[in-house]
Amino acid sequence: xxxxxxxxxxxxxxxxxxxxxxxxxxxxxxxxxxxxxxxxxxxxxxxxxxxxxxxxxxxxxxxxxxxxxxxxxxxxxxxxxxxxxxxxxxxxxxxxxxxxxxxxxxxxxxxxxxxxxxxxxxxxxxxxxxxxxxxxxxxxxxxxxxxxxxxxxxxxxxxxxxxxxxxxxxxxxxxxxxxxxxxxxxxxxxxxxxxxxxxxxxxxxxxxxxxxxxxxxxxxxxx
Amino acid sequence: xxxxxxxxxxxxxxxxxxxxxxxxxxxxxxxxxxxxxxxxxxxxxxxxxxxxxxxxxxxxxxxxxxxxxxxxxxxxxxxxxxxxx
Numbered sequence: 001x002x003x004x005x006x007x008x009x010x011x012x013x014x015x016x017x018x019x020x021x022x023x024x025x026x027x028x029x030x031x032x033x034x035x036x037x038x039x040x041x042x043x044x045x046x047x048x049x050x051x052x053x054x055x056x057x058x059x060x061x062x063x064x065x066x067x068x069x070x071x072x073x074x075x076x077x078x079x080x081x082x083x084x085x086x087x088x089x090x091x092x093x094x095x096x097x098x099x100x101x102x103x104x105x106x107x108x109x110x111x112x113x114x115x116x117x118x119x120x121x122x123x124x125x126x127x128x129x130x131x132x133x134x135x136x137x138x139x140x141x142x143x144x145x146x147x148x149x150x151x152x153x154x155x156x157x158x159x160x161x162x163x164x165x166x167x168x169x170x171x172x173x174x175x176x177x178x179x180x181x182x183x184x185x186x187x188x189x190x191x192x193x194x195x196x197x198x199x200x201x202x203x204x205x206x207x208x209x210x211x212x213x214x215x216x217x218x219x220x221x222x223x
Numbered sequence: 224x225x226x227x228x229x230x231x232x233x234x235x236x237x238x239x240x241x242x243x244x245x246x247x248x249x250x251x252x253x254x255x256x257x258x259x260x261x262x263x264x265x266x267x268x269x270x271x272x273x274x275x276x277x278x279x280x281x282x283x284x285x286x287x288x289x290x291x292x293x294x295x296x297x298x299x300x301x302x303x304x305x306x307x308x
Contacts, residue, residue: 069238069241072237072241092245093244093245094244094245095241095242095244097244098240098241098243098244099241101240102237102240102241130240131240133236134236134237134240136301139294141285143285162287163260166260169286169290169293169294170287170290171285171286171290172285172286172287173285207285208285210285211285211286214282
């Protein structure tokens with residue numbers, strides 16, 4: 001499966017989602033390629049992979065950087081060599097993001113629960129609508145990311161995401177704003193690898209994993 | 224065999240879509256796509272609805288019943304269209 005963690009606004013949790021799903025999928029025994037397609041070299045998946053390379057001899061997935069139109073050509077070829085490809089794109093309407101949309105099976109759109117972030121979904125909806133004639137197999141899911149642990153902002157945002165966007169399916173699988181996400185990435189770890197375990201965060205990620213891969217997350221090998 | 228090749232033809236639709244990066248943020252273009260979803264009453268036998276809810280619960284964490292049905296309709300349409308073509 002080819003998955004893009006995308007969107008056209010920064011800070012929603014694209015990279016966090018991409019690296020956590022990539023590692024979880026790797027731990028489940030699948031051969032995963034994590035593609036850093038964020039052309040701005042600023043705290044992206046490659047930086048995380050570099051830290052992880054220092055922690056593990058085998059980080060559990062293959063990481064590459066690929067940008068621009070080449071994505072549309074190379075990813076289908078690479079899809080024959082890997083079980084899953086997860087592409088992390090930058091938070092803007094880039095050539096890399098559009099090229100990824102032409103070949104992906106699933107667009108995962110993390111949405112920070114705020115008015116600004118919600119308004120931008122309209123533009124992503126347009127993108128998905130446009131690309132559907134080129135890539136009819138593409139599905140698009142949005143979910144709350146970095147969501148408040150308490151408060152009504154999550155529900156208000158969910159309501160808007162659930163109702164207004166024709167091309168993007170809202171999935172009720174919020175990833176809440178927990179310290180463990182920041183701690184994990186600074187150590188080159190996925191949330192499921194951090195000790196002591198943060199059960200709530202792991203449960204949230206496992207739910208997202210189940211929706212994306214249609215199977216329960218289960219560790220079958222260690223990194 | 225020719226020693227000089229013509230410039231390869233590009234996949235026009237794909238290239239055009241990719242090259243428009245950044246353009247969809249133009250105000251107006253964005254607004255036009257905000258379309259409220261239609262709400263229609265659907266009559267479903269209770270047992271089928273029960274089976275559907277159980278299936279969603281077991282297999283599709285996160286998807287609402289409505290989203291699941293939309294996805295199923297789309298998949299059937301795609302399959303039927305594939306058969307036609």
